[in-house]
Amino acid sequence: MSLLSQINTERLPHHIAIIMDGNGRWAKNKGLLRNIGHKNGAKTVKEVVETCAKIDIKYLTLYAFSNENWNRPKLEVELLMKLLISSLKKEVKTLQKNNIKLTTIGNINSLPTKVANELKDVVTKTKDNKRLTLTLALSYGSREELIKTVKEISLKVKNNLISPENIDKSVINNHLYNQNLPDVDLLIRTSGEQRISNFLLWEIAYAELFFTRTLWPDFNKENLFEAILNYQNRERRFGKTSEQLK
Numbered sequence: 001m002s003l004l005s006q007i008n009t010e011r012l013p014h015h016i017a018i019i020m021d022g023n024g025r026w027a028k029n030k031g032l033l034r035n036i037g038h039k040n041g042a043k044t045v046k047e048v049v050e051t052c053a054k055i056d057i058k059y060l061t062l063y064a065f066s067n068e069n070w071n072r073p074k075l076e077v078e079l080l081m082k083l084l085i086s087s088l089k090k091e092v093k094t095l096q097k098n099n100i101k102l103t104t105i106g107n108i109n110s111l112p113t114k115v116a117n118e119l120k121d122v123v124t125k126t127k128d129n130k131r132l133t134l135t136l137a138l139s140y141g142s143r144e145e146l147i148k149t150v151k152e153i154s155l156k157v158k159n160n161l162i163s164p165e166n167i168d169k170s171v172i173n174n175h176l177y178n179q180n181l182p183d184v185d186l187l188i189r190t191s192g193e194q195r196i197s198n199f200l201l202w203e204i205a206y207a208e209l210f211f212t213r214t215l216w217p218d219f220n221k222e223n224l225f226e227a228i229l230n231y232q233n234r235e236r237r238f239g240k241t242s243e244q245l246k
């Protein structure tokens, strides 16, 4: 039986987030430059995005470039930015065809102007699409996002626009980069690393974590189905007992 046919379509994760890791090692293993790893990683992005749309996942969030990644060699950062521009230009048609809306999280203004403009263009063009919301985390760091949130809320408290006792989960949500991003149900990280690397700390509070040794350029739709099946075999108790859920 194929993996896809085993997936219970009634119990799909609403929001999948992926830490796409291992491009560099993939290239190194083949004696290639890291950049070739990133190019092949972009092919995986296309396959995973199209597959998520096809099977009716509603939210997919991809960690594409972290705040910390600015510390990589200048040339690698430049090539990643170029790859981002060319992928956006190339794939806007695919997004339209599949009814996919592109959104971003992160400090978008810190990206090179060309990248920021290309992003804004695709975000505008796809804003009315409904099937899947694809969010790219770019120049993203979760702690920086939380600092921004605290600053904005403090200012509102200072100006008597909100009182401290009214600060709750929804107030925090409303000050994140994207106020409409739901909690993550399934977080996948490729390449064998088992860490969060400053990604979506607020939204993954109750996410199921799936780690695979597969390097991102080798990850394909079968690996995605495997992760979803693994997720569907877990019991999400949210603090309750197993008996209470029955």
Ligand code: IPE
Pocket: 020, 021, 022, 023, 024, 025, 026, 064, 065, 066, 069, 080, 191, 216
């Ligand atoms: C993930 O692959 C892509 C980005 C972080 C941009 P890496 O480039 O981190 O690959 P490894 O971890 O060095 O193998």
Ligand code: IPE
Pocket: 019, 020, 021, 022, 063, 064, 065, 066, 068, 069, 193, 195, 197
């Ligand atoms: C996390 O991968 C960031 C992205 C996938 C964009 P890294 O490869 O940068 O993470 P660390 O530094 O190994 O934790």
Ligand code: MG
Pocket: 021, 022, 023
């Ligand atoms: Mg890495």
